[in-house]
Amino acid sequence: MGHIVVEAAEALLDKEIPVLDHGFVRLVDYLGGDARIVQSARVSYGAGTKTFRQDRGLIHYLLKNAHTSPFEQVQLTFHTKMPIFVARQWVRHRTARLNEISGRYSVMKDEFYLPLPEHVSYQSESNKQGRAGALPPDEAEAVIQTLKAEQVAAYASYEKMIEQGVARELARTNLPISLYTEWYWQIDLHNLFHFLRLRLDGHAQYEIRVYAEAMAQCAKAVAPIAFEAFEEHLVGSVDFSRSECAALAARLRGEPIQLEGKALERFEAKLAHMLAANAPDDAPEEPQLPV
Ligand SMILES: Cc1cc2nc3c(=O)[nH]c(=O)nc-3n(C[C@H](O)[C@H](O)[C@H](O)COP(=O)(O)OP(=O)(O)OC[C@H]3O[C@@H](n4cnc5c(N)ncnc54)[C@H](O)[C@@H]3O)c2cc1C
Numbered sequence: 375m376g377h378i379v380v381e382a383a384e385a386l387l388d389k390e391i392p393v394l395d396h397g398f399v400r401l402v403d404y405l406g407g408d409a410r411i412v413q414s415a416r417v418s419y420g421a422g423t424k425t426f427r428q429d430r431g432l433i434h435y436l437l438k439n440a441h442t443s444p445f446e447q448v449q450l451t452f453h454t455k456m457p458i459f460v461a462r463q464w465v466r467h468r469t470a471r472l473n474e475i476s477g478r479y480s481v482m483k484d485e486f487y488l489p490l491p492e493h494v495s496y497q498s499e500s501n502k503q504g505r506a507g508a509l510p511p512d513e514a515e516a517v518i519q520t521l522k523a524e525q526v527a528a529y530a531s532y533e534k535m536i537e538q539g540v541a542r543e544l545a546r547t548n549l550p551i552s553l554y555t556e557w558y559w560q561i562d563l564h565n566l567f568h569f570l571r572l573r574l575d576g577h578a579q580y581e582i583r584v585y586a587e588a589m590a591q592c593a594k595a596v597a598p599i600a601f602e603a604f605e606e607h608l609v610g611s612v613d614f615s616r617s618e619c620a621a622l623a624a625r626l627r628g629e630p631i632q633l634e635g636k637a638l639e640r641f642e643a644k645l646a647h648m649l650a651a652n653a654p655d656d657a658p659e660e661p662q663l664p665v
Contacts, residue, residue, distance in 0.1 A: 378405075378406050378407050378409050378410050380404070380407040380408075380595065380596055380597075382594075382595040382596075382598065383401065383404050383407065383592070383595045383596040385595070386401045386591075386592055386595045387401055387402070387403070387404075388400060388401075388402070389401070391588040391591065391592075393454075393456070393584050393585050393588050394456070394457070394487055394581060394584060395487060395488060396455065396485045396486075396487070396554050397454070397455045397456045397457070397460075397487075397554060397585070398453075398454065398455050398588075399452055399453075399454050399585060399588035399589055399592065400452065400453040400454070401450065401451075401452060401592040401595070401596075402451040402452060402453050402558065403450075403451040404448070404449065404450050404451070404592075404596045405448065405449040405450075406447050406448040406449065406563075406596075406597075407448060407596050407597045408429065408433060408597045408598065408599040408600055409429075410444075410447050410448055411433055411436070411444045411445055411447060411448060411563075411597065411600055412429045412432055412433065412444075414443075414444045414447045415432060415436055415441070415444040416432075429599070430599050433599045433600050433603050434599075434602075434603045434606065434607070436603075437600065437603040437604060437606075437607050437608070438603070438606075438607045442564045443564070445562065445563045445564035445567065445600060446562040446563070446564045446565070447562070447563075448562060448563035448596065448597055448600070449560060449561070449562050449563070450560070450561060450562075450563065450566060450589075450592060450593065450596060451558060451559070451560040452558070452559045452560075452561075452589060452592070453556065453557075453558055453559075454556065454557060454559060454585065454589075455554055455555070455556040456554065456555065456556075456581075456582075456585055457486075457487035457551065457552050457553065457554055457555075457581065458550075458551040458552070458553050458554075458555050459487075459551040459552065459581070460579075460581050460582050460585065461474070461555050461557070462551070463573075463578075463579065463582050464559075464573075464582060464585070467561075467565070467568075467569045469561065469562075469565040469568070470559050470560060470561035470565065470569075471559070471560045471561075472557045472558060472559045472560070473557060473558045474555060474556070474557040475555055475556045475557065477542060477543065477546040477549075477555075478541075478542055478543040478546075479542070480542070481536055481542060482532070482546055482549060482553060483554065484529050484533075485553070485554040486521075486522075486525040486529070486550065486552045486553055486554065487552040487554065487581070488518055488521055488522055488525075488552070489518065489521075489581075491508070491511055491514035491515055491518065492508050492514075493508070493580060494508060494509050494513075494514035494517045494518065495507055495508050495509065496508075496509065501577075503577070503579075504577070505580075521552065524550065525550060525552060525553075528548055528549055528550055529549070531548065532545050532546060532548070532549055563593065563596070563597055563600060566589065566593055567593075567604045567608060569586070569589075570586050570589065570590050570593065570604070570609075571604075571608050571609060573585070573586035574586045574587065574590060574609065610651070612644050612647065612648050614644065617632070617633060617637070618633070618640075618641050618644070620632065621633050621641050622641075622645075625645075
């Protein structure tokens with residue numbers, strides 16, 4: 375089997391999926407798909423593609439059992455545009471190749487991220503890296519105007535220095551991290567799943583999560599069965615530590631559990647998350663396990 379063409383991925387190629395106020399995710403190219411995963415997994419046996427059912431079963435088996443290398447045979451190249459503070463989180467994922475616009479070479483565009491009023495939230499008390507509850511609309515609007523005024527002032531100074539002939543690499547240094555940047559980013563499907571698992575999660579910052587959602591849409595188009603397996607075995611699963619397993623067993627036996635403090639809070643949060651994710655449509659909002 376030569377070059378693999380996936381119709382759903384072809385339909386997405388070169389289309390900008392808008393993200394935030396000025397950003398986007400664009401699938402530039404892809405290599406392989408579900409068929410390549412199956413083909414490369416079966417090469418060790420010398421057996422070719424079997425029925426759809428067997429191929430689907432194989433992909434689920436591989437993902438469930440962390441036989442990750444066949445997923446590395448599938449590659450995706452994205453062109454994305456995002457605020458610099460999002461790029462800083464994104465770049466921590468080292469298993470990709472990237473080329474970013476150079477602020478030394480190019481004059482940066484006057485494009486800054488401004489949150490929507492409903493995303494202007496208070497600092498969470500319980501999660502030092504999180505938000506909790508939106509500000510009242512008039513206060514949110516005032517915050518947005520403050521952010522905007524500082525962006526306008528910073529860009530005006532930048533433009534002035536550029537006109538004056540100051541080196542672009544210096545003139546840019548006071549531009550805020552809400553400024554948009556762009557890059558080409560290429561990653562294999564195994565490592566994209568790792569990225570998505572971390573950045574689709576509710577603990578990830580909203581502004582990177584929306585990019586993860588757009589890239590998940592592309593991954594699903596390129597390799598729908600692998601994506602289904604990813605959702606089944608990774609996104610939809612919950613990890614329990616050894617002591618949490620002991621606590622779960624005790625809870626199911628109706629015995630008191632040994633966890634306390636933060637450990638107990640984390641355990642209860644996992645159970646609540648699991649119950650909420652699997653609640654029947656007519657269930658009460660926050661179902662509890664029998665204690
Ligand atoms: C919600 C959230 C909050 C975070 N908060 C912070 C924070 O406060 N401060 C902070 O600094 N970071 C923070 N991070 C970043 C985090 O620590 C990781 O750097 C980031 O998620 C990338 O994960 P990774 O290293 O597994 O991914 P990748 O770099 O894509 O690596 C994938 C896997 O490859 C292997 N690998 C890759 N490169 C190497 C290497 N050189 N040596 C050995 N193994 C390697 C590792 O097994 C790794 O898990 C946060 C991430 C998330 C999702």
